Amino acid sequence: MPAKRAAQGRFIAPPLPILRFAHxxxxxxxxxxxxxxxxxxxxxxxxxxxxxxxxxxxxxxxxxxxxxxxAQAGDASGTWLRENGESKVKIAPCGEALCGSVVWVKDPKHQDNVGKRVFYDMAPSGDDKWKGKAFNPEDGKTYTGTMTLSGNRLTTAGCVLGGLICRSVSWSRQ
Structure with missing residues (x-):
């Protein structure tokens, strides 16, 4: 039953129905x-x-x-080849987290990147996921980083603006 308007301009609510419960x-x-x-x-x-x-x-x-x-993350430790075949990164425990350093580059012009740490403080953040920091030797900047493991595939991402803009790279276990 819809509410009715009283003479003074107030609404009068309809009566509440009687509730009965089956139980x-x-x-x-x-x-x-x-x-x-x-x-x-x-x-x-x-x-x-x-x-x-x-x-x-x-x-x-x-x-x-x-x-x-x-939640226990899988084991991302080991050597990983970048999807374009241009570099390899070795990921290993560093304290309670994981870190990764460049161990090989294809292009002799980028030999100075060998030994550079590119993944810092990657702490477990769920099943087969880590969060930390990622350094990009191409532009010299450090980003908010994530790693996601799926079998022998690792996806890393560097993000800015709180994860609004991200760039990801896939790696295969060597």
């Missing part, structure tokens, strides 16, 4: 009018029972969050 056939009109939020035929939970249920819920929630955060 509680004894819920009477007076129970709704009295504001009961439970089925009178069902026992109410006591304070101790509610505390127990709440503590179980909290423990389950915290466990889920901790397990999700501790």
């Amino acid at each position: 509680c056939p004894r819920l009477a009109n007076d129970a709704v009018a009295q504001g009961h939020l439970y089925c009178p035929s069902q026992p109410r939970l006591g304070v101790e029972s509610m505390k127990m249920k709440l503590s179980q819920f909290v423990i389950a929630t915290i466990s889920t969050i901790l397990l999700a955060g501790a």
